[in-house]
Amino acid sequence: MLLSIIIPLYNAEHFIIKCLESCYMQGLAESEFEIIVVNDGSTDRSLDVVKGYLKSKTNIRLYTQKNLGQGAARNFGLKQALGKYILFLDSDDFLLSNSISKILEIAESTSCEVMNFLMEVELPDGNIEVGYSYKYDLHKIYSGEELLLHNNINVGTACSSLYKKDFILQNDIFFPTDMKHEDVFFSYQVYTFASKIFFSSIHAYYYCWHANSTDRSVEPQKLRILQMSEISLAFYLNKLSSDQRVKREISNYLKKASNSTLISLLLAIFKKESVLTKKEFKKECMHRSLYPLKGRALSWKTTSILYISKVILAFS
Incomplete structure (x- = not known):
C-alpha cells in the first residue's frame, strides 16, 4: 500500500465528512491508500457519522480510544499504518483536490524521507494565506542538519509534510502525549534525523480556522x-x-x-x-x-x- 492517512477525531461531527471526502479526491485508487481514523473519546456524534460513512468505503479503519489527546491518537495510528508513506490530517481540515498524488510522485522519484508541501490557512476574517511557506531550492534535496543549522527552518505543524513510514519508525519518532503543540517536537525529531528532505510548491492542505481552538x-x-x-x-x-x-x-x-x-x-x-x-x-x-x-x-x-x-x- 502506498499511503496511510491518519486522522485523529475529536468532536468534529460537522467537519469530518468533508475531511474524509477530500481524501477520495486525490487521483488515487482506494487500493492505493488507507484512512485510519482514531476516535479520541469524542462526546458528540462524530463516531456515528464516521460509522455511517465507512459503510460505503473499503479502505477506512476506525478505532476508538479514551480521550488521550491528538498526540496519542497519531501515535496509535502510526502503529496501525500499512502504507509506505504517512500523512497526518486533522478532522476539521481537508486536503486540496488532486494534490497528494502529485506529491507522492515526487516522493517516489526523489526517494525522500520527508516531502514538504504548502498549506492554505483560513484566517478569522475569511481570507486565505499560505502557511508554512518557504524559500528553498525546489530542485535540491536537503538534510535536516542543513535546515536546522543553516536555513532557519520553521519547525511547526506535522500536517504540511509527507513522511516515509520506515524513517519515522526506525528513528523512534513520536508525538509527546503530555503537552500541547506536540507537532513542534515531532518536527524537531524529523529534522534531527532526516537526511533527504524535499520542498514542493504544491498547495495540498487546507487549515480551517476555528474560534474555539485551544491555541486561541x-x-x-x-x-x-x-x-x-x-x-x-x-x-x-x-x-x-x-x-x-x-x-x-x-x-x-x-x-x-x-x-x-x-x-x-x-x-x-x-x-x-x-x-x-x-x-x-x-x-x-x-x-x-x-x-x-x-x-x-x-x-x-x-x-x-x-x-x-x-x-x-x-x-x-
Missing part, C-alpha cells in the same frame, strides 16, 4: 496548559540533545533551542503576559531537571537574557 483560548486554565507545554517542549528538546544518535552540532543546537523556549516563556512572565508566576516556572523547571538554566540560547540577545534571568530566578 484566553481561558486561564487553557493558557496555563499551553504555557506549561512550553516547558515540556524544552524538556523534550534537552532530552533529545542527549540522545547518542544525535550529531554533536545538532545536539548543541537542540540545547540552545531548549533554552530559547524557556527564555521566551520567562520573558512573558516578566512582562506579566503569562498566567504562570516565576515561582511556578522555577518549580516546573526543577521538576523537569531544567533548572538551573545552563549553556547558551539560539541568539546572543536571548543568551544575554538567559544570564540575567538566572540571577532573577535565584532570588525567586
Whole structure:
C-alpha cells in the first residue's frame, strides 16, 4: 500500500465528512491508500457519522480510544499504518483536490524521507494565506542538519509534510502525549534525523480556522496548559540533545533551542503576559531537571537574557 492517512477525531461531527471526502479526491485508487481514523473519546456524534460513512468505503479503519489527546491518537495510528508513506490530517481540515498524488510522485522519484508541501490557512476574517511557506531550492534535496543549522527552518505543524513510514519508525519518532503543540517536537525529531528532505510548491492542505481552538483560548486554565507545554517542549528538546544518535552540532543546537523556549516563556512572565508566576516556572523547571538554566540560547540577545534571568530566578 502506498499511503496511510491518519486522522485523529475529536468532536468534529460537522467537519469530518468533508475531511474524509477530500481524501477520495486525490487521483488515487482506494487500493492505493488507507484512512485510519482514531476516535479520541469524542462526546458528540462524530463516531456515528464516521460509522455511517465507512459503510460505503473499503479502505477506512476506525478505532476508538479514551480521550488521550491528538498526540496519542497519531501515535496509535502510526502503529496501525500499512502504507509506505504517512500523512497526518486533522478532522476539521481537508486536503486540496488532486494534490497528494502529485506529491507522492515526487516522493517516489526523489526517494525522500520527508516531502514538504504548502498549506492554505483560513484566517478569522475569511481570507486565505499560505502557511508554512518557504524559500528553498525546489530542485535540491536537503538534510535536516542543513535546515536546522543553516536555513532557519520553521519547525511547526506535522500536517504540511509527507513522511516515509520506515524513517519515522526506525528513528523512534513520536508525538509527546503530555503537552500541547506536540507537532513542534515531532518536527524537531524529523529534522534531527532526516537526511533527504524535499520542498514542493504544491498547495495540498487546507487549515480551517476555528474560534474555539485551544491555541486561541484566553481561558486561564487553557493558557496555563499551553504555557506549561512550553516547558515540556524544552524538556523534550534537552532530552533529545542527549540522545547518542544525535550529531554533536545538532545536539548543541537542540540545547540552545531548549533554552530559547524557556527564555521566551520567562520573558512573558516578566512582562506579566503569562498566567504562570516565576515561582511556578522555577518549580516546573526543577521538576523537569531544567533548572538551573545552563549553556547558551539560539541568539546572543536571548543568551544575554538567559544570564540575567538566572540571577532573577535565584532570588525567586
